[in-house]
Amino acid sequence: xxxxxxxxxxxxxxxVFFLTFMLSCSTSREDDYDYFQKLAEWGGARLDKxxxxxxxxxxxxxxxxxxxxxxxxxxxxxxxxxxxxxNTGKSSDVLGLYQLPIVYDLLKLSNGQxxxxxxxxxxxxxVKFEKNSPKLAMQFLDKAIAAEEKSGGRYFLPHxxxxxxxxxxxxxxxxxxxxxxxxxxxxxxxxxDQLYIASMHNNFAMCYNQMNQMDKAVQxxxxxxxxxxxxxxxxxxxxxxxxxxxxxxGYYQYKLKEYAEAEQTLLTQLEFYRNHxxxxxxxxxxLRYLFNIYKDRNQLDKIQGVLDxxxxxxPKLKDIANQIEVDEIIQSYYAYVGNDTKVKELSFKLxxxxxxxxEASEKNFSRVSNALNDYIxxxxxxxxxxxxxxxxxxxxFMFVLILLLVIVFCFIFVTIRNKYRKDxxxxxxxxxxxxxxxxxxxxxxxxxxDKISSLHLNxxxxxxxxxxxxxxxxxxxxxxxxxxxxxxxDLFFKINNLIQIDKKNYDLINESSLENRQFVDKLSAxxxxxxxxxxxxxxxxxxxLSSKEISLLENITEGSARVYKTKIKTKMDLGKETDLNSFLxxx
Numbered sequence: 001x002x003x004x005x006x007x008x009x010x011x012x013x014x015x016v017f018f019l020t021f022m023l024s025c026s027t028s029r030e031d032d033y034d035y036f037q038k039l040a041e042w043g044g045a046r047l048d049k050x051x052x053x054x055x056x057x058x059x060x061x062x063x064x065x066x067x068x069x070x071x072x073x074x075x076x077x078x079x080x081x082x083x084x085x086x087n088t089g090k091s092s093d094v095l096g097l098y099q100l101p102i103v104y105d106l107l108k109l110s111n112g113q114x115x116x117x118x119x120x121x122x123x124x125x126x127v128k129f130e131k132n133s134p135k136l137a138m139q140f141l142d143k144a145i146a147a148e149e150k151s152g153g154r155y156f157l158p159h160x161x162x163x164x165x166x167x168x169x170x171x172x173x174x175x176x177x178x179x180x181x182x183x184x185x186x187x188x189x190x191x192x193d194q195l196y197i198a199s200m201h202n203n204f205a206m207c208y209n210q211m212n213q214m215d216k217a218v219q220x221x222x223x224x225x226x227x228x229x230x231x232x233x234x235x236x237x238x239x240x241x242x243x244x245x246x247x248x249x250g251y252y253q254y255k256l257k258e259y260a261e262a263e264q265t266l267l268t269q270l271e272f273y274r275n276h277x278x279x280x281x282x283x284x285x286x287l288r289y290l291f292n293i294y295k296d297r298n299q300l301d302k303i304q305g306v307l308d309x310x311x312x313x314x315p316k317l318k319d320i321a322n323q324i325e326v327d328e329i330i331q332s333y334y335a336y337v338g339n340d341t342k343v344k345e346l347s348f349k350l351x352x353x354x355x356x357x358x359e360a361s362e363k364n365f366s367r368v369s370n371a372l373n374d375y376i377x378x379x380x381x382x383x384x385x386x387x388x389x390x391x392x393x394x395x396x397f398m399f400v401l402i403l404l405l406v407i408v409f410c411f412i413f414v415t416i417r418n419k420y421r422k423d424x425x426x427x428x429x430x431x432x433x434x435x436x437x438x439x440x441x442x443x444x445x446x447x448x449x450d451k452i453s454s455l456h457l458n459x460x461x462x463x464x465x466x467x468x469x470x471x472x473x474x475x476x477x478x479x480x481x482x483x484x485x486x487x488x489x490d491l492f493f494k495i496n497n498l499i500q501i502d503k504k505n506y507d508l509i510n511e512s513s514l515e516n517r518q519f520v521d522k523l524s525a526x527x528x529x530x531x532x533x534x535x536x537x538x539x540x541x542x543x544x545l546s547s548k549e550i551s552l553l554e555n556i557t558e559g560s561a562r563v564y565k566t567k568i569k570t571k572m573d574l575g576k577e578t579d580l581n582s583f584l585x586x587x
Contacts, residue, residue: 032071032114039075043082053082074109074117077102100128108397115151119144123160130167132412138167158188158196165203174207181207195238198227202245205252214256221249243272244282251289259293266290270309280317284325291329295336307333320357324350340438351427358420522587529571537564542584 046052060076063069081102103121110117126140141164148157165180185200201224208217228234228242247269253262266286273283287306294302310326317323327350334342519542520535530538540550547561554561569580 035071035075039079043079047082050083053079057083070109070113074106074114077105077109115147118147119151119156119160122147123156123163126163129408130170132415133408134167134170136408138164141167158184161187162200162203169203169207169210172210174210178204178207194227194231195241198224198245199241201227202248205248209252209255214252218249218252218256221245221252225249240276240279240282243269243279247282247286247289250286254289254293259297263290263293266293274309277316280313280319280322281325283313284322284329288325288329291332295332300337303333303336320353320360324353324357327353343434347427347431351424354420354423358416519584519587523584526587527572530568534564534568534571537561537568538584541565541568541581542587544581 042056043053057076057079060072060079064072064076103124106117107121110121112118122140122144126137126144129137129140141160145157145160145164148160161180161184165177165184168174168177168180181200181203185197188196188200201220205217205220205224208214208220224245225242228238228245231238234242246265250262250265250269253259253265266289270283270286270290273279273286287310291303291306294300294306307330310329314323314326317326327346331343331346331350334346516539519539523538524530524535537550540553545553547558547565550556550561551558565580569578572580572583574580574583
C-alpha cells in the first residue's frame with residue numbers, strides 16, 4: 001500500500017519531466033541548451049494544438065536537411081513527442097508506449113554527445129522499468145544521474161535523486177532512501193516548488209514509519225502539512241496531496257494508539273474524498289484505516305458504518321486493484337465476526353480478481369513487447385546513407401538490443417508467473433492455518449468447559465462432605481459412649497477431604513487466571529463503575545456457579561450472593577429480562 005502511495009504523483013510528474021527535461025541540462029554548447037529550452041516552452045504551450053506541433057516538426061526537419069546539423073534532427077524527434085500527448089482518449093500505458101520509440105531514437109541520435117538527451121532518455125526508461133525490473137531501472141537511472149552530474153545540471157538532478165530514493169524505498173532499504181531524499185531536498189530550489197518540498201518531508205515520514213521511528217515520522221509529516229497549508233491559492237494537485245498527507249497523519253496516530261485523534265482526522269478526510277469521487281483509491285485507504293481502528297476498539301456499530309460506505313462505492317469501482325482492496329476489507333470483517341462461509345466466498349472472489357490483474361499485466365507486457373518489436377522492424381526498414389562500417393555497427397547494436405529486450409521480457413514474464421504462483425500457494429497455506437487455528441480454539445473451549453464441570457463437581461462434593469461432617473458431629477454429641485480416638489480420626493479424615501476439594505477448586509480457577517484477567521480487563525473497560533469485588537463475582541456468574549456454590553467459595557449466605565447479582569445488573573444498566581450469566585459470556 002505504501003509503495004502505491006509513494007508513486008502517487010509519479011505518472012503526471014514523469015510526463016512533465018520528459019517534456020521539459022531538456023530545459024535544464026547543461027551541455028557543452030550553451031546555444032543548444034537555449035534552443036531546446038525555447039522549443040520546450042513553445043511545445044508545452046501548444047499541447048492542445050497538434051496541427052501546429054506537426055508543422056514545427058516539419059520545420060525542424062527542413063533545417064536539418066538544409067544545414068546537416070544533427071541538433072535539428074534531434075529537435076524534430078523531440079518536438080514530435082508533444083503530438084497527441086494531451087489526448088485524453090489514451091491511457092497512461094499507451095502514452096508510455098507512444099514515447100518509447102522516441103526515447104530510443106533520441107538516445108541513438110545523440111550517442112552521448114548531448115548530455116540532456118542521455119539524462120532525459122535514461123530517466124524515462126528507468127521509470128518505465130521501475131515496476132517489472134527495479135535493477136534495470138536503477139541502471140538506467142545511474143546513467144541519467146552521471147550525465148547530469150557531469151554537465152553540472154541542478155534543476156532536474158533533485159528529481160533523479162528523488163526517484164533513486166523511491167527505488168531504495170521499494171527495495172525496503174529505508175536508510176539509503178532517506179539519504180537520496182535528503183540530497184534531493186538540499187539541492188532543490190524551495191522557492192520554486194513548495195509541493196515538491198512537502199513531498200520530500202512526506203517521504204521522510206514514510207521511511208521513519210517503516211523503521212518504527214514514529215516520533216520522527218510525525219514531525220516530518222507536520223512539516224509537510226505546514227508547508228502545504230501556507231501555499232497561497234493552492235492548485236487542485238496541492239489540495240489533493242494535502243488531503244493524502246492528513247490521511248497519513250491519521251494512520252500514524254492510529255499506530256501510536258491515539259484512536260480518538262486518528263478517527264477524527266480520518267473522518268474529516270473521508271468526507272473530503274466523498275466529495276471528490278474521482279479519488280477512489282484514497283477513499284478506500286481512509287476506510288481501511290478506520291476499519292482497523294474500530295476493529296481494535298471492538299466498535300461493531302462503527303465497523304458496520306464503514307461497510308455501508310464500501311457497499312455504496314463498490315459497484316462504481318472499475319480498477320481491479322481498488323476492487324481487491326475493498327474485498328480484502330470486507331473479508332477482514334467476516335473473519336473478525338467468525339463468518340467462515342463469507343470468508344471462503346471472498347477468498348474465491350479475490351483469487352479471481354488477482355487472476356484478472358495478472359492477465360491485465362500480461363496484456364500490458366505484450367503491448368510493450370509488440371511496440372518495441374514494431375519499432376525495431378521499422379528501424380530495420382529505414383534507409384540511411386552510412387558507410388559499411390556504420391552498417392555493421394548498427395546491426396551489432398540492434399542484435400544486442402533485441403537480445404537484451406528478450407532477456408528482460410523473459411525475466412519480467414517469469415517474475416509475474418512466479419509471483420502469481422507464490423500468491424496462490426500462500427492462499428492455500430493461509431487456509432490451512434485458519435483451519436488449524438479454528439481446531440485449536442474449539443479444543444480450548446472444550447477444555448474450559450471440562451474445567452467448569454470439574455469445579456461444579458468439586459463444589460457439590462464439598463457440600464455433601466460438609467453435610468456428612470455435620471451429621472457426624474451431631475451423632476457424636478448424641479452418643480454418650482463414643483470412642484474419642486476413632487471420632488477424632490473420622491473428623492480429621494473429613495476435614496482433609498474438604499481441604500483437598502478446596503485445593504482442586506483453587507487449581508482449576510488458577511488455570512483459567514489468564515482468561516479471567518482478560519475477561520476482567522474488558523469488563524472493567526466497558527463498565528468502569530464496577531468494583532473489584534463486583535468483577536470477582538462476575539467471574540463466578542460467567543462460570544455459571546449457583547448462589548449456593550458462590551456462598552461456599554466466599555463464605556457468605558446464598559441470599560447475599562443473589563443480592564450481589566441484582567446490584568451488578570443495576571450498575572450495568574441491564575433489564576430484568578436480560579440473563580446476567582449469558583450476557584457476561586458475550587464479553
